[in-house]
Amino acid sequence: MDTQKTITLTGEQRHHLIDTALTSRLAAYVPYSHYPVGAALLTASGTVYSGCNIEIASYGATSCAERTAAFKAVSEGDRVFEAVAVATSNGAAPCGICRQVLNEFGPHMLVIMVDDHGSLTWEGPLSDLLPFSFGPQQLAEGQQQAAES
Numbered sequence: 001m002d003t004q005k006t007i008t009l010t011g012e013q014r015h016h017l018i019d020t021a022l023t024s025r026l027a028a029y030v031p032y033s034h035y036p037v038g039a040a041l042l043t044a045s046g047t048v049y050s051g052c053n054i055e056i057a058s059y060g061a062t063s064c065a066e067r068t069a070a071f072k073a074v075s076e077g078d079r080v081f082e083a084v085a086v087a088t089s090n091g092a093a094p095c096g097i098c099r100q101v102l103n104e105f106g107p108h109m110l111v112i113m114v115d116d117h118g119s120l121t122w123e124g125p126l127s128d129l130l131p132f133s134f135g136p137q138q139l140a141e142g143q144q145q146a147a148e149s
């Protein structure tokens, strides 16, 4: 059983993440949904990666703000996620695909949701949004069991 705890942010870190998510939202390219989303991802290195949603006319090629930020971080070699702030007009939660991507690199990370005024709508561990998740740990355990049988 993994008992690692979700990090606790300082007030300054929290403010910076929320502010960055709100600013990133302004860069969203959303000609189809008109639903801009901004994200700010804090990694263990202390770096904050911003992201916005980017919609493509061939809808399947679209990326959410959270995944944009996540892939920016991983492409820079930052693979340990600690917290993410997500800004939408109504303070909505990350979609299922983004929860899975965040779980890959930050199963214990903190998720903060705010509306377009920066008002908190939800805050808690990713594991509350993706309970009983499947990730690298489950894959490794399954492979180990297969090797032993």
Ligand SMILES: [Zn+2]
Pocket: 064, 065, 066, 067, 094, 095, 096, 097, 098, 099
């Ligand atoms: Zn998403």
